[in-house]
Amino acid sequence: MPIKIDWLSSEEQRTYRLFSRMSRDLFNHFDCDLKRDVGIPRTYYEVLFVLGASPTDRMRMTAVAQGTRSAPSRVTHAIGKLEKLGLLTRHSNPKDKREFLVELTGKGASVLQAAAKCHAASVRAYLLDALSERQQDELRRISARVIQQIETQAVEDSHFADLGEE
Numbered sequence: 001m002p003i004k005i006d007w008l009s010s011e012e013q014r015t016y017r018l019f020s021r022m023s024r025d026l027f028n029h030f031d032c033d034l035k036r037d038v039g040i041p042r043t044y045y046e047v048l049f050v051l052g053a054s055p056t057d058r059m060r061m062t063a064v065a066q067g068t069r070s071a072p073s074r075v076t077h078a079i080g081k082l083e084k085l086g087l088l089t090r091h092s093n094p095k096d097k098r099e100f101l102v103e104l105t106g107k108g109a110s111v112l113q114a115a116a117k118c119h120a121a122s123v124r125a126y127l128l129d130a131l132s133e134r135q136q137d138e139l140r141r142i143s144a145r146v147i148q149q150i151e152t153q154a155v156e157d158s159h160f161a162d163l164g165e166e
Contacts, residue, residue, distance in 0.1 A: 044087075083102075
């Protein structure tokens with residue numbers, strides 16, 4: 001017999017479960033395609049993408065973590081693996097020895113180009129091609145609204161956390 005839990009209404013559960021499954025399936029397919037076609041997981045592609053989009057040759061590791069929306073420890077692990085693969089280099093920052101700078105190698109730039117092409121094809125095949133222009137507009141609006149809600153809640157949560165530290 002199922003345990004009664006005060007959770008979401010039936011419609012809210014349906015919305016959440018469909019969104020959750022879609023998100024997991026999309027990211028699993030993106031990941032599998034990148035591993036199969038380029039040899040790197042999506043998380044490594046995201047690090048390369050952030051580095052490739054940087055206006056400078058180098059980025060602080062903390063900036064890479066922010067750009068990928070990942071924990072610094074996770075980015076440190078990914079950067080270590082990418083460095084072993086010869087796709088980027090890591091140097092201590094001459095201005096602050098406690099900090100590291102990372103930059104793409106020539107091989108990393110080539111892998112990034114191949115991965116971007118693969119990822120774009122996956123995004124089109126699994127997401128964009130399934131939606132009309134109007135639905136894509138709706139998805140952009142919904143996504144922006146949810147991001148705004150998350151950021152607002154994060155500010156409120158950090159405000160309350162700060163209050164608790166006094």
